[in-house]
Amino acid sequence: MTRQLWLVVATGLSVAAPASGEVAPKDVHYNEGKVETSLTGVPGDPANGVKVMTTNALGNCVACHTIAALPDVQFPGNIAPPLDGVASRWSEAELRGIVANAKMTFDGSFMPAFYKTEGFIRPGAAYTGKAPEGDLPPILTAQQIEDVVAYLLTLKE
Template sequence: MAKRLWVAAAILAGHSAPAFAEISPVDVTFAEGAIEQSLTGQAGDAASGAKVMTTAALGNCVACHVIDAMPDVEFPGNIGPPLDGAADRWSEAQLRGIVVNAKMTFEGSFMPAFYKSAGYIRPGDTYTGKAAQEPLPPILTAQQVEDVVAYLLTLKE
């Protein structure tokens, strides 16, 4: 009897639900600028998202946006809209779409697409004066996008 249970458990373990496959930048699907599905299948971490938003080598959102919840940021930008109350203005799916590629929601936006690897007009190849070859790596990873969205969801009026 114990042997049959062990065999049954082994069979069930082999047929467990498949792990969520991260959505690549070229496979992202927008619906009116929003992205309904998580890019990673995992919840974002708001604390990690705040770090991405304030780190120059990552998202550096504070270079363009004022966020009152981050009073220690020196010289916040003011060329993008304030992000206070972002969770009251946009849904999670809309925020994800804006972070991934704001131009899908706001056509004339100058905000960079943070999760894009192809379709650029003419990105430069670092300090060479030549156009970079696609596909390019996205600015943020899929998990970093989810982390930024998690942080933005904490910004309520």
């Protein structure tokens, strides 16, 4: 197997199946929107959290939120609350729950559920016939959720 093909296969496997010790999206326990325990058991990396939050193909949190600590973000969004001081308003468990699935805390939120694989409404199946079948992969991995939470915890007033 060529090295490039091996990398593609290995990457695909890491997205499809949770790593050992990782909580699968369907097994996350929300307590009034909070997720009390780490999804991975591994501390988050705030630098990786910034990357996830500012990368279009990942979380792209800055498309909706402003963050004064990241002044070089091009075209920051302003349709969601600013994230400045978020660690002074929310606990780690609350932030983990909001990032994983904000709808568990804020009913009707337009923020995507970043760590969810089932229960989606798929109008494409009725209108185009091209909606995917079965569970979808989460937008972010469990470790990426932990990384974003680690960065958000640095944003204190």
